[in-house]
Amino acid sequence: MNTNDNRPPLRIGLDIGGTKVLGVLIGPSGRVIAEAREATIHGPEGTVKCAVNAIDKLLSDAGPRASIAGIGVGIPGLVDPLTGVVSHAVNLEITEPFDLHTALRDRLTHVPQADPGPLPIIIDNDLNVAALGAGFLRGETDTDLAFVAVGTGLAAGIVLDGRLRRGAWGAAGEIGHVPMDPAGPLCPCGQRGCLELYASGSALERQWGERSVRPAPRDVFDAAAAGDVRATRIRDEFAAALAWAVRLLVLTYDVKNVVLGGGVSSLGEPLLQAVREQCDMACARSQFLTALGISDRIALSPMGVPVAAIGAAVAGGAASVETTLHSSTGPIEVNI
Amino acid sequence: MNTNDNRPPLRIGLDIGGTKVLGVLIGPSGRVIAEAREATIHGPEGTVKCAVNAIDKLLSDAGPRASIAGIGVGIPGLVDPLTGVVSHAVNLEITEPFDLHTALRDRLTHVPQADPGPLPIIIDNDLNVAALGAGFLRGETDTDLAFVAVGTGLAAGIVLDGRLRRGAWGAAGEIGHVPMDPAGPLCPCGQRGCLELYASGSALERQWGERSVRPAPRDVFDAAAAGDVRATRIRDEFAAALAWAVRLLVLTYDVKNVVLGGGVSSLGEPLLQAVREQCDMACARSQFLTALGISDRIALSPMGVPVAAIGAAVAGGAASVETTLHSSTGPIEVNI
Numbered sequence: 141m142n143t144n145d146n147r148p149p150l151r152i153g154l155d156i157g158g159t160k161v162l163g164v165l166i167g168p169s170g171r172v173i174a175e176a177r178e179a180t181i182h183g184p185e186g187t188v189k190c191a192v193n194a195i196d197k198l199l200s201d202a203g204p205r206a207s208i209a210g211i212g213v214g215i216p217g218l219v220d221p222l223t224g225v226v227s228h229a230v231n232l233e234i235t236e237p238f239d240l241h242t243a244l245r246d247r248l249t250h251v252p253q254a255d256p257g258p259l260p261i262i263i264d265n266d267l268n269v270a271a272l273g274a275g276f277l278r279g280e281t282d283t284d285l286a287f288v289a290v291g292t293g294l295a296a297g298i299v300l301d302g303r304l305r306r307g308a309w310g311a312a313g314e315i316g317h318v319p320m321d322p323a324g325p326l327c328p329c330g331q332r333g334c335l336e337l338y339a340s341g342s343a344l345e346r347q348w349g350e351r352s353v354r355p356a357p358r359d360v361f362d363a364a365a366a367g368d369v370r371a372t373r374i375r376d377e378f379a380a381a382l383a384w385a386v387r388l389l390v391l392t393y394d395v396k397n398v399v400l401g402g403g404v405s406s407l408g409e410p411l412l413q414a415v416r417e418q419c420d421m422a423c424a425r426s427q428f429l430t431a432l433g434i435s436d437r438i439a440l441s442p443m444g445v446p447v448a449a450i451g452a453a454v455a456g457g458a459a460s461v462e463t464t465l466h467s468s469t470g471p472i473e474v475n476i
Numbered sequence: 477m478n479t480n481d482n483r484p485p486l487r488i489g490l491d492i493g494g495t496k497v498l499g500v501l502i503g504p505s506g507r508v509i510a511e512a513r514e515a516t517i518h519g520p521e522g523t524v525k526c527a528v529n530a531i532d533k534l535l536s537d538a539g540p541r542a543s544i545a546g547i548g549v550g551i552p553g554l555v556d557p558l559t560g561v562v563s564h565a566v567n568l569e570i571t572e573p574f575d576l577h578t579a580l581r582d583r584l585t586h587v588p589q590a591d592p593g594p595l596p597i598i599i600d601n602d603l604n605v606a607a608l609g610a611g612f613l614r615g616e617t618d619t620d621l622a623f624v625a626v627g628t629g630l631a632a633g634i635v636l637d638g639r640l641r642r643g644a645w646g647a648a649g650e651i652g653h654v655p656m657d658p659a660g661p662l663c664p665c666g667q668r669g670c671l672e673l674y675a676s677g678s679a680l681e682r683q684w685g686e687r688s689v690r691p692a693p694r695d696v697f698d699a700a701a702a703g704d705v706r707a708t709r710i711r712d713e714f715a716a717a718l719a720w721a722v723r724l725l726v727l728t729y730d731v732k733n734v735v736l737g738g739g740v741s742s743l744g745e746p747l748l749q750a751v752r753e754q755c756d757m758a759c760a761r762s763q764f765l766t767a768l769g770i771s772d773r774i775a776l777s778p779m780g781v782p783v784a785a786i787g788a789a790v791a792g793g794a795a796s797v798e799t800t801l802h803s804s805t806g807p808i809e810v811n812i
Contacts, residue, residue, distance in 0.1 A: 284644050298729065300636065307730020308620050311768055314727045319720070322657055330762030384655070391650045392728045393634065394643020426666030432647055 149209035149254030152198055153273075153453025154191055155266060155446060156180065156215045158231030162446040163194035165202055166453040170276070174201035175446065182233040187215075188243045199251065207252045210260035212456025214269035214448045215240065218310070224263040262455045266448050267313060268304055271297030273451025274399045274441060286313065286395045287441070288385060289402035294336040300395065315385055316340070335388075338381035341404045347374045357404045365410065379414035383422055383435075386415070390434050401441035412440050485545035485590030488534055489609075489789025490527055491602060491782060492516065492551045494567030498782040499530035501538055502789040506612070510537035511782065518569040523551075524579045531584065543588045546596035548792025550605035550784045551576070554646070560599040598791045602784050603649060604640055607633030609787025610735045610777060622649065622731045623777065624721060625738030630672040636731065651721055652676070671724075674717035677740045683710045693740045701746065715750035719758055719771075722751070726770050737777035748776050 148168035155162045163176035176197040181190045191213065199206070217229025224241020226234055240263050253259050267289055275283030280302075287297040296313035298305040305312045316336030317329050324333020337343055345356035348371070352359055360378075363371030386398045405411060416435040423429035441447050484504035491498045499512035512533040517526045527549065535542070553565025560577020562570055576599050589595050603625055611619030622632040632649035634641040641648045652672030653665050660669020673679055681692035684707070688695055696714075699707030722734045741747060752771040759765035777783050 300641070300729075301639070303637070305636070305729055307726075308732030308773075309726075309730055309768055311726065312728070312730035314730070317762075317764065318724055318727045320658070323659065329764045330760075331758065331765070388654055388724070388728060390643075390645075390647065391654045392648070392724060393636075393641055394645055394648035394650075396644030422667065424666075426653075428653065428665050429667070432645055437644075 147205055147207065149207045150202055151209050151453040151457040152195055152211045153269070153449040153451065153456055154194055154211070154213045155269070155448035155452060156187060156191060156213060156232065157266070158216070161190050161194045162449045163198050164446055164449040164453055165198040166450065166457075172450065174198055175449075176201075180232065184234050184238040184240075184243070187229075187232050187234060187238075187240070188247060191244060192247050195248065195251070207254040208259070209254040210262065210456035211244075211248070211251070212262045212264070212269060212452035212454065213240070213244070214264055214266040214452040214455075216266050219263055219265045221262065221264045221268075221306075224261065226263065260456060262452075264452070264455055265297070267295055267297030268306065269297070269451035269455055270401060270441075270448040271299045271399075271451065272304060272454050273447040273449070274401070275299045275302070276450060276454045277442060277445065277447065278397070284396035285399055286389045286397075287399045287401050287447070288315070288382075288389075290340060290382065290400060290404040291402040292340060292342050294340045294385065296389070298395065300393065315388060318388060320381065320384055335381060335385055339378060339385055341402075343381070344374065344378050344404070347378070355403070357407055361407050361410050361414075375414055376418060379411075380418040380422070382415045383419035386419055386438055387422065387429070387434060390432060390437065396437060398438050399441050400438065401447060405441050406443070408440060408443055412438065483541055483543065485543045486538055487545050487789040487793040488531055488547045489605070489785040489787065489792055490530055490547070490549045491605070491784035491788060492523060492527060492549060492568065493602070494552070497526050497530045498785045499534050500782055500785040500789055501534040502786065502793075508786065510534055511785075512537075516568065520570050520574040520576075520579070523565075523568050523570060523574075523576070524583060527580060528583050531587070535587065543590040544595070545590040546598065546792035547580075547584070547587070548598045548600070548605060548788035548790065549576070549580070550600055550602040550788040550791075552602050555599055555601045555604075557598065557600045557604075557642075560597065562599065596792060598788075600788070600791055601633070603631055603633030604642065605633070605787035605791055606737060606777075606784040607635045607735075607787065608640060608790050609783040609785070610737070611635045611638070612786060612790045613778060613781065613783065614733070620732035621735055622725045622733075623735045623737050623783070624651070624718075624725075626676060626718065626736060626740040627738040628676060628678050630676045630721065632725070634731070636729065651724060654724060656717065656720055671717060671721055675714060675721055677738075679717070680710065680714050680740070683713070691739070693743055697743050697746050697750075711750055712754060715747075716754040716758070718751045719755035722755055722774055723758065723765070723770060726768060726773065732773060734774050735777050736774065737783060741777050742779065744776065744779055748774065 151166045153164045161178040164172050165174040167173050176194040178190045178194045218227045225237050226240045227237040271287040274287045282302050283299045294316035298313050317334045319331050319333045320335045321333035327334035348356045348360050360371050360374050364375040389395050419435040487502045489500045497514040500508050501510040503509050512530045514526045514530045554563045561573050562576045563573040607623040610623045618638050619635045622634050624632045630652035634649050653670045655667050655669045656671045657669035663670035684692045684696050696707050696710050700711040725731045755771040
């Protein structure tokens with residue numbers, strides 16, 4: 141369906157996670173106009189259903205005269221952005237390759253399009269769109285950052301010189317499986333002492349070992365702040381491992397900014413402080429590292445802002461999956 | 477001096493090292509027409525003198541009717557490619573910032589130029605031009621590689637998606653100072669267990685501990701090949717550390733190829749085999765790593781080819797220091 145209205149077109153971005161789908165509707169100036177939140181339904185058909193539900197909610201908020209320039213979807217797992225085929229999205233119970241692009245296209249014929257021709261639907265890995273979103277929110281055209289998702293595991297989405305860095309085999313940002321300690325424990329990946337055994341929410345949970353209704357990272361950081369010696373040690377070892385990840389990202393390809401995101405980043409300032417402190421301690425005896433201003437490069441993903449959904453909308457509004465942030469119209473206002 | 481000749485212009489590239497200056501004269505099709513080799517003279521003025529000597533030798537080989545489109549110079553130390561100012565080139569005894577660009581320009585007024593206006597003289601870090609040269613020699617327009625110089629220390633020059641990756645602070649490729657073992661020895665940089673304490677010529681020398689007229693890497697590899705148990709252990713630990721460097725480069729930004737260069741790479745095939753073997757062993761238990769084809773990404777810098785000088789010529793022939801390999805005319809013939 142095409143509309144011949146003069147109202148500027150809008151973009152939709154979705155971040156499909158294991159428990160919820162976050163959606164945003166973005167205006168031409170980059171302002172977030174509406175948000176949607178749906179419970180995830182697992183399996184290929186469930187994923188399509190909850191995605192369409194979120195889109196319909198956003199369309200309803202957009203009003204009857206709105207038109208859509210494009211839709212972007214961020215989803216965990218292996219994604220071929222050229223075809224929109226998703227596989228290994230274990231959290232969504234998508235194990236066999238699934239053509240999400242075609243499934244969505246067939247279910248979205250009712251979307252009022254801004255332009256004739258097929259509705260642009262871009263599907264990409266959730267960390268890639270999160271990195272795009274984080275760059276977009278910084279309002280820089282030459283964004284150079286790693287979005288480090290600290291959650292069950294540890295991995296990063298990367299934008300270098302304003303371009304998404306997927307890597308030669310699509311494996312860029314798999315920092316969780318760089319071995320940090322040759323004498324460390326065996327990792328399920330088969331190596332020893334992988335970074336994510338130390339720098340993840342699961343690592344904190346395993347080290348802490350106490351059950352409570354709250355997530356372990358929150359308990360550990362609160363107990364450490366209250367002076368608990370064991371919690372302080374666990375917090376500092378975790379923060380030191382994250383600080384190692386930051387040095388890794390700087391000393392290999394010298395990324396300008398490292399944005400801490402993912403579930404554990406909801407700890408906010410105490411997390412940032414702990415990581416910066418460990419980073420400064422590691423760099424203190426090294427003139428070389430000190431000169432690189434590493435701890436100043438670390439930032440938190442903005443609290444409560446659906447960065448990945450915004451990044452998906454950025455990707456959805458671009459002409460191709462090889463979108464760069466140069467195509468953006470400048471800094472966006474986030475009004476949520 | 478301009479020439480109004482119709483002969484296609486040539487390019488000159490220099491690689492200024494601590495002991496020698498290697499120069500190449502490159503034709504329009506990318507063929508190496510002539511080479512020069514001069515002993516390095518230390519200090520700022522000495523550096524200029526030996527560079528000019530090498531250039532004059534190449535000009536003499538070029539003949540009286542030749543014209544030069546540009547000159548590129550690779551040099552160790554910190555280089556600002558926009559100004560051509562060099563500092564911290566310890567091997568050359570250049571400690572204070574030195575404007576090599578202006579010094580060379582003033583001494584090269586006799587060069588027959590292909591075009592009116594100032595003669596393009598591009599000065600860059602030796603590893604950056606080596607990476608450009610390695611990419612150029614591969615003949616790919618979308619080169620994606622790290623040129624890992626294994627010498628006294630360990631560092632890399634990096635080209636991603638056909639573009640030189642300098643990094644936000646010019647520190648891309650400083651992989652020698654990623655800590656590999658938290659229980660390792662103190663590094664002069666101030667950290668513990670840095671990679672270059674294990675994966676460098678100095679590391680081999682320190683471990684081997686025996687003095688001979690030949691470089692330690694050669695002695696260690698030969699003794700290991702002859703069945704010496706201690707040499708085998710030293711060789712394998714060194715190769716394992718280099719294999720760790722390769723995994724590091726892949727798991728962070730997923731570079732397509734890793735080219736082993738620098739002094740130690742003159743060991744040739746036995747080095748490549750040892751690193752690949754250690755890489756395969758590290759990946760063997762990991763389906764994830766095996767799927768990334770890491771050991772197949774490793775290659776040797778071509779033996780006896782002045783890669784950095786060729787890369788300098790590539791840089792010197794480009795319109796700006798932000799040269800990409802896309803500007804190259806395709807694979808070059810190296811005829812030496």
